[in-house]
Amino acid sequence: MLRQRKGNSGGTGLSAAEGVEVGAADTPRYQQVKAHVLGLVAAGALKPGDRVPSEHELVAAFGVSRMTANRALRELTAEGKLTRVAGVGTFVAAPKPRGAMLELRPIREEILARGGRHSAEVLRLAREEASGELAAAFELPPGTPLFRSEVLHREDGRPLQLEERWVLPAVAPAYLAQDYTSTTPSDYLLAVAPVQEAEHQVEAALPDARLRRLLEMGAAEPCLLLRRRTWVAAPAGPRVASLARLWYPGGRYALGGRFRPG
Amino acid sequence: MLRQRKGNSGGTGLSAAEGVEVGAADTPRYQQVKAHVLGLVAAGALKPGDRVPSEHELVAAFGVSRMTANRALRELTAEGKLTRVAGVGTFVAAPKPRGAMLELRPIREEILARGGRHSAEVLRLAREEASGELAAAFELPPGTPLFRSEVLHREDGRPLQLEERWVLPAVAPAYLAQDYTSTTPSDYLLAVAPVQEAEHQVEAALPDARLRRLLEMGAAEPCLLLRRRTWVAAPAGPRVASLARLWYPGGRYALGGRFRPG
DNA sequence: AAGTGGTCTAGACCACCGA
DNA sequence: CGGTGGTCTAGACCACTTG
Known part of the structure; x- marks a missing residue:
């Protein structure tokens, strides 16, 4: 059996009520099918919950094999755009659950992405015993030894972040021997211990006198406080590896991000 | 030649030579292959950058067809665990790009997820003309009419968020006619105009007297301020549809999240 | 030239669902 | 029962990289 190859578009004249399709050049057929289905949704012809063409129908409409139609729908499902129910059909997925x-x-x-110059000053590098609150955060008994670092990060000389960090010695035994003016503690930890999970929390807080001085902040200026805990894999399940408190001058800094939902 | 061996779908009891693999049971063969490759990485036999078995080698090792081996490696690649280079090979992906x-x-x-009771009070619902700063945020000329709402959200009666929002009338003509004590403005907007893109920014700020009173905050307590802009699709490209300023009492609230890399 | 991934096909068996 | 998706195969052609 011969098979085509190249030249697809105009071939099978079955463009059902369609005209907005992206001109198929040499794009893979499964991508053409994906684009077609997405087009139906984008054009409003199909709404969330509606049934999309079955694999069989796509086979007939596009002249592709079922595996190809299957791949198109399977990938769209993996991307969260469709939902499939064996024995029933394929449907347009409900819009993002939000979040x-x-x-x-x-x-x-x-800082570097902005074209700024980053510098770091190590204020503390020591071993200490976990107090109550700290021990709780690490899910360890109080008194457990931890490594602690305190690093002030500057952008073009101006303080931008005070990084307080506690690290479980077992996951980074050489933590205290690093030079954190060239590598950040975060980079070092990522290099020696792959993070399995992370937790973040952002709040607003007023700095104490020392912090205000270190960050060169005005009197009535609040701080943005980002708390972070990371876990690493361990034989008995994930364990807390590191805890960080990142303080930013509230008037000078904003956490930001932009994203595109599905 | 055709030599269709027994059934081979999701339920085949076909067990070829197997080593330390998870009990094959009735898991699909492509998943078994995926698990095998992931196992090599998890066990340390393969490190980031190392070459993983080629499709051909997996075919020989598992007795599957090339399409099955291909699917396994393709999905692992889509999941970010491998990288592939046509003509060269498949490799263990570098660790998290961070972020x-x-x-x-x-x-x-x-609030509902926490088991709390949500209530909302509509403080303002009006039309207004975009001033300089607002107009800039909307990328529109000053004086353009906008809808504006102000809603105070409470958890179990305690103020938790003041939501200031401006909306482009074109994307939600009936915006001012909604009852925001039962639906949030955000929910309404999502229902009438699918968000194409969103931008977020978090900062710490001190509330003015009115805001402090509304949120029932202490004198020296900072606010967490979350700014959000959303875009919707438009003929001439995405346009800003809505802008929101969400104020939280800093001492009573923390934005939080947990995520699992890999 | 040999090996790799990228794609495609024309079948196939299965479990499931709804009428 | 017929339709749906879920999986699998044994080939195939292609473009690419490498030795």
């Missing part, structure tokens, strides 16, 4: 995302970029990358 | 995400949940859902 926007705020992207948090590492301070160093963010 | 965490903070999930922002709609206030109403968040």
